[in-house]
Structures are given as C-alpha cells and as structure tokens.
Amino acid sequence: MTAVRVLVGTRKGAFVLTSDGKREKWDVTGPHFAGWEIYHVKGSPANPDRLYASQSTSWFGQQIQRSEDGGQTWQSAGNEFSYDGVTGTHQWYDGTPHPWEFARVWHLEPSLHDPDTVYAGVEDAALFRSTDAGQSWKELSGLRTHDTGSHWQPGAGGMCLHTILLDPVHEGRMFAAISSAGAFRSDDAGESWRPVTKGLRSEFMPDPEAEIGHCVHRIAMHPSRPDVLFMQKHWDVMRTDNAGETWHEISGDLPTDFGFPISVHANEPDTVYVVPITSDSLHFPPDGRLRVYRSRAGGNEWEPLTSGLPQQNCYVNVLRDAMDVDSLDECGIYFGTTGGQVYASADAGDTWSAVVRDLPAVLSVEVQTLS
C-alpha cells in the first residue's frame, strides 16, 4: 500500500498532510510547534519515519526537532550552531564588513544513507553537519572560509544557505546554494568547496558575470542524472549538464523568468517545473494568474498548467523550498503559497486541487512517498 506524506513548514507551525496513492482524500495534522516559524521539515530517505524540523522565532532563537514516527510525536534535538574558529566578516547591505552571525536554519538535508546524519544550511550562510541525529552540530567550515567569503552579501531575505543537494552517484559530491553568493560544489563530502557559476549572468552586479554574487534561488537535481542541474535564479532559469562547470539559460518562452522554486519530475529527468513570478519587485504571479510552467524538453519550451489553479485575483508567492514531487508512477507535484494554500496534482501537473487553503504562509513543502 503506497501513501504520500507532505511535510509543510509555515510561518506559524508545521502541518503533516497524508493520503493514499490515489491522492484524493487527505488527512491533515497540525499545527505542530504552533506559533513558531518552521522553515523546513524533511524526512530521512533511509528511514522515512525519522523527520527533522527547523523551528525558530526571532524571540527565542533556533530549535531543532526530531520525530521517530513520521511526525506524530517530536523531541527537541541540539540547537547549538557555533561557527568554527574565527568567524571573520562578510559584506553587509551597505558594503561594509559585517561579522558572521547565526540567525536560523533554513534547510535540513538528511543523508541519503544514514538516518543519523543530517546537514543544515543556515543564515548567516554556512553548512553544518550532525552525525548523531541532530544532537550536536559541527560546521563544515570549508565553505564559509572560502577565499571569496568576505565578499558575500545577503539578499533581501538574509544571507542564507538554502539549498543542499547530495549526489547519489559520485561519492562525496554535494552542491550548496547561497543567496546571494551563488552556487558551490564540493567533491570531498563538504570539506572544501569551489564556486560553480560559470555561465550565470546577473545584471544587478557591477560585473554581471562575476564568480560570486549571483542570487541563486533554488537548484534541483534528478537522482538518476546528477550531472544535470536546473536552477531558478533571481532572474533566469538555468541548466548545467556537467555538474555546474558551465550553465546555460533555458528560460525560453516563459512569461517571466523570475521565480523561486524549481523541481524535476520523479520519473522523467527532462521534465521540469517552475512557478513564474512577475518580478523582483512584484512577488506575485503575472496578471494575478497562478500558473505552474512545465517543460518536457529540459527547458526552453514551457507550457502553462492552470487547471484547478486560480486564474484571477491571485497575488500569492511560492517560496524557494515550497515545491516538491512524489515518486509514484504518476508523478505528483505539490506546492504551497504565501497565502496558505497547498496545491497538489496527482497527474504531473495537468490538474490541480487545494489540499488545504487557509494555513499560515507556507515556507516549505517536502514530499515523502511511503510504501
């Protein structure tokens, strides 16, 4: 019996949505951690009942929560994120040096193989790893202390490490993305890093093709083809076929190439989804019409998916971590909005319906396919 579990992080708590393989009727539990911001909840691929959640508020700081039963009950884990060694400075918004300061965990990425190992991407940008199920955290400081680190600058949402991709084929290879420093790759399990930004072009930078400073919003990978990555950048949808060595634009006929999330179909590595957003100053869909765009050609040629989505008076946003797919034969696509809706499609995006409509603003959506 297959089932789907959707882990939803919101501004005011976490919610768990479950359904059978038909994905027609949903059970909703929550809010878990009511009143707290839940930036991310994610399950271990090696043990799907082991979940990790990032819980924070500006008042009381960061907590990490862990569940052993798929989100029914939770236990507090370790919450000490201390940068390794002398922290130094990065650039502040006004260009002056600013000390690295921990603010929150944006993204949790459990190991593909070990339920007790989990990575955390944090603000101010750094990568941490726990090998004891989140009880203690150690910084993989080779990223933050990269030669370019003192030149990194925050985006409007803070200087966050928001994307961590673990390569299932090349042992030790992983990718990280930081707003607005760019994209980075490690080939030694996170010990050392180098920028992988060749081909990116960002007009808001003094040198649009500089190695550092690109505001990468999200990167997606299909596990069967980890050298191919898809990127939603501040502007531009990009693709690499060589693990980030070079990127090329695939925005093609999108109505706008600004947006936040990007996802890949579970069974078709060249089918990609984005949610175009009007512009960097207008964070809502063009013309008030919420449209997911799908490319079945690995980019450039895009089709709007609108059935079941509001096509008038819709002014929500879809944030970078708020879209995911299941891995059933008929791939399901899910995304959450800042208006509190979580939309699901059980037919690869052809038709959509709202699983819930009135949650707090959705920060993240992760999907588990359970057998």
Add this chain to the structure above:
Amino acid sequence: MIMVELPAHLRTLAGVSGEVALDLPADGPAAVTLGEALDALEARYPVLRGTMRDQGTGRRRAFVRFFACKEDLSHEPPDFPLPEPVLRGSEPLLVVGAITGG
C-alpha cells in the same frame, strides 16, 4: 526557592505549566545573581539553552526581557544580585517575550 515565570512559547518548549520553582539558594539566604538563576533554569530544562541568551556569548536575546519587583533587569550584568523578594519566593523572576511583530 525562586519562582520563574516563562512566556508561553518557552513553557510549551520546556513542557511546564505555570511558574517554575528553582531550588535556589541551596544553602540559605545567600545572594543569587541573575546569571545564576538563568543557569539553574537552563540546567533543569536544557531545551531552554539558547532561547533567552546566546549560547556562545551569553548575551541576552534582543527580544527577551527579565523583570522582577517592577524593575527591568534586562540590562543588568549576569552578576547582578536578584532582589530579596525574589530570593524569598514572594515575587517571581519574569522572563518576557518583548511585544513586537504582528
């Protein structure tokens, strides 16, 4: 016995309802500092570490305040002695989440 009143989110996190009683001072009516009271609170409820003070620097978090006997102790140093009514347990040490946001 020192009574500590936590804000709602920290009560939930610590799994307590109402005021928390700390068995301080252990050896009679000796002075107890603000820092010692917070240390004892965190020792009893480790989940509260980092919620009121930065774990690295010990600095009070920006939106957390400490009140007692109608006085704001938030800007006092960790070795500030708690007022006598707090030591007697007749007045609580208040941990307050600042009013901000929407």
